[in-house]
Amino acid sequence: MRRPAMYSRSPRTPIESDDGASGQAAADPVAPQPAAARQRWQPGRRSFALLSLALCAALAAGGAAWWQRGNTRQLTQKDIDAAVLRTLQTNALPSPAAKAADIVRPSVVRVVGYGSEKATPEAKTQKRGRNMAKGKSPEAPADDGPPGQVERGVGTGVVIVDKGVILTNLHVVAGSETIKVTFADGLEAPAVITGVQPENDLAVLQAQKIPDDLIPAVMRSTADLRPGDQVAAVGFPFGIGPSVSAGVVSGLKRSFRSPEGKQELGNLIQFDAAANPGNSGGPLVNMDGEVLGIVTAILNPTQQRTFIGIGFAVPIENAASAAGSPPF
Known part of the structure; x- marks a missing residue:
């Protein structure tokens, strides 16, 4: 905090002279005084004054510190838990899928x-x-x-x-x-x-043309992926989007045959996040927003092509190798 300048209020006392000129000067405060007649600080007095000021400052600082220690209550784990609970009750936090x-x-x-x-x-x-x-x-x-x-x-x-x-x-x-x-x-x-x-x-x-600030996705190995891990699918089902659906990994190393029976895919990630026509080619991500696979197909016992809770994604290891750059 900026402090205002401080000025001394002590009156200056003229020094007595042998010819009594000091009395005349005291009687006439307007009369100028010779430079030699003005009072000067002596070295001893100056050192004593500085020492006194330093001592007063030290005592004031020590007193303030003692007062602060005496009036500050130590935080306990109960206080911290209460503050966290109050924050959770008064602030809506985004879901893991929303963050991903x-x-x-x-x-x-x-x-x-x-x-x-x-x-x-x-x-x-x-x-x-x-x-x-x-x-x-x-x-x-x-x-x-x-x-x-x-x-x-x-x-x-x-x-x-x-x-x-x-x-x-x-x-x-x-x-x-x-x-x-x-x-x-x-x-x-x-x-x-x-x-x-x-x-x-x-x-x-x-x-053929890209934004100036294009951000590529981060790819994540599926080596430690387990059934039950949370995932989200982001895409354009029926052209609507980008849309987000969330679920879990239902299984690994699954196989899928296309409805026409023309092709069979293997080593797939099975998931239950909602997917529909238009989600194909989109990323399947973990809760850190890292791409685990490319959404490829949904299982349908009919020709209606509606989601029944079983979707498949190609692991990102295979997908990245298609681009000629295996990431792991």
Whole structure:
């Protein structure tokens, strides 16, 4: 704390002279005094005054410290527990899944493939879902996309290299004549396929234009992953998103055969976080927002393609090797 300047209020007493001039000076306070007649501090007096001031300051400081020690109560564990409980009761903390989604969201992209419209049951189901998500009639024709092309499929991707390298599912972009990705900041850019791994239904995309501050996701080995571990899936189910669903790892080293029976995938992570068409290619993350795998399929006993609680993801070790850069 800044202290104001302090001034001495002690009057100066003129020194007696032999000719009695001091009396005249005292009687006439306006009269100037010779320099020799002014009183001066003597070395002994100055040292004594400084010593007195230092002693007073030391006593004051010591007294303040003693008073503070005497009036400060020692915190106990009970006090700390009460403060933590009060904070938890008065502040809403984000859930682990919310924190994980916030971490990975800047790396998640929407992937759309354009081309001639398919007539397969799966393509029709996805089209109806996209139309309903947009508030349209289920059978409404597509009205977006490049000239002469329609939106054939919507999926998800995750950026793994800040140069615009994106992992997604092969079935999301297979057969597409044009691919467009939309980044977290809203930037839309064309993308091309630079690598595929059909045995794991994986594709690697390279965006032709990227945001200035693109953030790649952090990948995490699945070596210590266990059933019951919490996970979250982030993606664009039926084009809606980014959407977040949470659950747990249900099993490891699972196998899955596509509904058409054309392909069988192995060494998959089974999870129960909700996933639907459009989640394909998106990241499955732990509660630290680290990517454990790429969402690939959902188990369905019917052709309705609705989630029944069993989803599958390709471990990130396999997914990263598709990009030519095994991370572990």
